Amino acid sequence: MRHRVRRNPHLVMRFIESSVSPVARPGPLTLLWRWRYETALIAGGPAVVVLSVRTVDPAFTVTTGAVVCVIVIVWPQARREVESRLWCVVTPHRVRKACAEAMIVTRRGKLPVILRTRPEPFGERLWIWCRAGISPRDLEQAHDVIAAACWLAREVRVTRHPHRASLVVLNVIRRPEGPVLEEEPPPCETWQRSLPRFPRH
Incomplete structure (x- = not known):
C-alpha cells in the first residue's frame, strides 16, 4: 500500500522563490x-x-x-573581550546566511547590508540597511530563522530604527545578564543630529 507524501507548502514556496529570484553572487x-x-x-x-x-x-x-x-x-576580562570580538566577526556571516535561506533578498537577489556590528553585554548588536525591495517586516518575520542560524544564540530581537525606515537594529541575545537598552543611532545619525538646523521658509 502506497502512503501519500505530505508536502510542506512552506518548502514549496521557498523552492519557487529561490528559482525565480536566486541569491546573487557577491x-x-x-x-x-x-x-x-x-x-x-x-x-x-x-x-x-x-x-x-x-x-x-x-x-x-x-x-x-x-x-x-x-x-x-x-584573565577573564581579556578572554571575554576576545570572545566578544570573535562573535562580532562570525555573527554577520551567520545573519547573511539566514537571510539567504529565508529569501530576504531583492528581486535581483541582493541581501541586506550589515553596516556595523558591536559587542554588547547581552551579545551583539547589528545595524542592517534594507535595500529597496526589503522591509524591516521581512526581518521581523524571519527572526526565528536568524536566531537558529546564529550559533549559540538564545533569541534575536528585531527593532525598527525610529528615524530611518530602511534601518533595522538586530540584537543577538547570547547571555541572560545585561539589559537590552534602547538602540543608539549609528555614527552617521549622530553626526547628522549635531549639524545646525535652519528654519524653513
Whole structure:
C-alpha cells in the first residue's frame, strides 16, 4: 500500500522563490568587505611576526606571543573581550546566511547590508540597511530563522530604527545578564543630529 507524501507548502514556496529570484553572487569588492577581518588577520598576522623576527629577536617574538596567549587564557576580562570580538566577526556571516535561506533578498537577489556590528553585554548588536525591495517586516518575520542560524544564540530581537525606515537594529541575545537598552543611532545619525538646523521658509 502506497502512503501519500505530505508536502510542506512552506518548502514549496521557498523552492519557487529561490528559482525565480536566486541569491546573487557577491562581487570582489563585496567579498573583500565581508571578509575584511579574516583577510587582515591572515595577511597581517604573518607579516607582523616576520617583521618582528627580523627587526627585534626571534626569542623575544616567541616570548611576547606566549605571554599574550597566557594573559588571554588566564584573565577573564581579556578572554571575554576576545570572545566578544570573535562573535562580532562570525555573527554577520551567520545573519547573511539566514537571510539567504529565508529569501530576504531583492528581486535581483541582493541581501541586506550589515553596516556595523558591536559587542554588547547581552551579545551583539547589528545595524542592517534594507535595500529597496526589503522591509524591516521581512526581518521581523524571519527572526526565528536568524536566531537558529546564529550559533549559540538564545533569541534575536528585531527593532525598527525610529528615524530611518530602511534601518533595522538586530540584537543577538547570547547571555541572560545585561539589559537590552534602547538602540543608539549609528555614527552617521549622530553626526547628522549635531549639524545646525535652519528654519524653513
